[in-house]
Amino acid sequence: MPPATHHAFKALGRRLSNWGRWGEDDQLGTANLLTDETRRAASRLIRTGRIVDLGMPFGDEGPQTGANGRFNPIHRMTQLPTDGATPSGQIVSDDMVVMPLQCATQWDSLAHVGYDGLLYNATPASVVTATAGASRNSADQVVGRLIGRGVLLDIARLKGVPSLGASEEITAGDLDAAARTQGVEVRSGDILLVRTGWYRYFLDPSLGVPYVSDAVPGLGVSCCEWLHERQVAAVAADNQAVEVKPSVEPGAGLPVHMVLIRDLGMTLGEMFDLEELSEVCASEGRWDFFFSGLGLKISRSVGSPVSPLAIM
Numbered sequence: 001m002p003p004a005t006h007h008a009f010k011a012l013g014r015r016l017s018n019w020g021r022w023g024e025d026d027q028l029g030t031a032n033l034l035t036d037e038t039r040r041a042a043s044r045l046i047r048t049g050r051i052v053d054l055g056m057p058f059g060d061e062g063p064q065t066g067a068n069g070r071f072n073p074i075h076r077m078t079q080l081p082t083d084g085a086t087p088s089g090q091i092v093s094d095d096m097v098v099m100p101l102q103c104a105t106q107w108d109s110l111a112h113v114g115y116d117g118l119l120y121n122a123t124p125a126s127v128v129t130a131t132a133g134a135s136r137n138s139a140d141q142v143v144g145r146l147i148g149r150g151v152l153l154d155i156a157r158l159k160g161v162p163s164l165g166a167s168e169e170i171t172a173g174d175l176d177a178a179a180r181t182q183g184v185e186v187r188s189g190d191i192l193l194v195r196t197g198w199y200r201y202f203l204d205p206s207l208g209v210p211y212v213s214d215a216v217p218g219l220g221v222s223c224c225e226w227l228h229e230r231q232v233a234a235v236a237a238d239n240q241a242v243e244v245k246p247s248v249e250p251g252a253g254l255p256v257h258m259v260l261i262r263d264l265g266m267t268l269g270e271m272f273d274l275e276e277l278s279e280v281c282a283s284e285g286r287w288d289f290f291f292s293g294l295g296l297k298i299s300r301s302v303g304s305p306v307s308p309l310a311i312m
Contacts (some may be wrong), residue, residue: 009221009255010115013263016228019121026121027141029110029265033146033233038189042149046290046311052277053102054193055099055105056202060246063202063240064103065272073099101139102303107146107234107295108268109139111255111302120265133300142267143295143304146234146259150291150310151190155176156197163197164217166209170194172226184287188231191291194219195274198239205274211240218244224259227266232291236261236308237267269293269306277310282312 022032056062075247079094101303102108110120111134117125120137127136155170156163164170175194179186186192196218202211216239227235235242241288243256252258260266281287295304 007249007252007255009249009252009259012221012224013259016225016259017263019263024121026265027110027137028145028233029120029142029267030141030233031145031265031267033189033231034145034159034191035189038148038233038291042147045149045288048312049311050280052280052289052310052312054272054274054277054310055090056271056273057308058097058099058104058305062104065210065212067212070100070103072103093301096267098161101246101296101298101301101305102270102306105271105273105306105308106269107139107143107293107304107306108257108261108270109134109142109266109304110137110147110261111139111263112261113254114262115258118262120262135300135304139295139301139304140297140299143297143306146191146293146295146306147268148233148291149190149288150185150194151186151194151288152195152274152277152281153184153186153287154182154195154274154281156193156195157278157282161197163200166213166215166217167244167246168196168217169220169248170218170223172222175226176222182287186230186232188203189233190230191293192227192232192235193269193272193274193277193291194237194242195278196237196239199271199273199275202271213240214245216240216245216273218242220244220248221254221255221259225263227260228264232266234267234269236272236293238272238274240246240270242268244269269308271284272308280310280312
């Protein structure tokens, strides 16, 4: 079946495309906007040194249901202190973990999503194989660079609710309103965090709303141009997919992923815990901070676990 060409997001992607902007061989995309100067400037945002952990636990209590081959981490011991001591009395513990790389707080690489047979920067989808993984656009190309100025736009707080509703779309106008209300400017090279409040359903299952679902709030397609205009380096959210599900464009699947990852070359972060950060930013009256989101340099990977931090 030939690829569908009528979807509106494809015209948007062509208009916003960064293909060739940093060279034909580029595999970093908008992470190129994170420079020595942006990191030096971000370091000056550290005032108290307070650390806010933005990651969920990597354990069997995670959010996955088994759908799409994603399960929660399986942690096992491979050596115990009781397995025996050396003549000097030394004892040793060792362990291992088996998990999908995108089962908890994580980055999507530029090999994760594409359309019409192509990934970021006109890379053929055939670079991803079952035996070799992603020979181009893999997560290990970019995850060591994701350090800089972080900005939180708190959409749930803007709307005066604990959480946005299921399938509630965040528009470019919402991002503008949040930035204006919070008195913060989103600038080139920023790592943008967007709070929907949906993470509270992971923290408290007794609320009775599944955290991983086919109906979650998130960014709509109009946000793609907003992010492009402000030269955002990466975007992350507290839901499972960054974007609203289901898509408001019928049959489009994940159009925000397709435009941001495939056309702009933007790394996406999912399942970030932004609850404490929201309270800290509100209490301090500032919404920018030093952000560290270093992932694991797993060769030829299409995603990476991350334990992100905001340092105030």
